[in-house]
Amino acid sequence: MLLEIHPKLPMRNKAVTMHYYMEQLGFTDIGSESFDDYLIVRKDNIEIHFFSDKTLDVLTNDGQVYIRTNNIDALYQQMIDNQVTIHPNGNLAMKPWGQKEFALLDPDHNLLTFGQSIEM
Numbered sequence: 001m002l003l004e005i006h007p008k009l010p011m012r013n014k015a016v017t018m019h020y021y022m023e024q025l026g027f028t029d030i031g032s033e034s035f036d037d038y039l040i041v042r043k044d045n046i047e048i049h050f051f052s053d054k055t056l057d058v059l060t061n062d063g064q065v066y067i068r069t070n071n072i073d074a075l076y077q078q079m080i081d082n083q084v085t086i087h088p089n090g091n092l093a094m095k096p097w098g099q100k101e102f103a104l105l106d107p108d109h110n111l112l113t114f115g116q117s118i119e120m
Contacts, residue, residue: 063110072116
């Protein structure tokens with residue numbers, strides 16, 4: 001029945017969001033030229049949609065996405081190699097709930113948490 005989920009997050013500036021997700025995180029734009037105030041990016045099986053919110057206050061933005069991966073260590077290293085800023089409280093760590101995770105904030109302070117289930 002349910003097959004996929006494509007989160008929709010706010011963005012203040014399409015060009016800035018596009019640059020961050022494509023150049024730093026390695027996503028691909030899949031059709032943003034068709035929509036002035038909307039952006040869709042994809043990486044592997046992950047698709048994230050963004051809508052324009054010019055009045056977004058980044059200090060109160062609660063946008064969050066949890067993205068599962070099957071190689072958290074390689075993904076984390078890729079982020080470090082690309083000089084992506086890791087959230088100050090989001091360094092790669094094993095969590096008590098059996099997930100190895102790290103997190104980052106995009107330019108609009110949407111929280112992206114990446115995690116992998118680890119057998120304990």
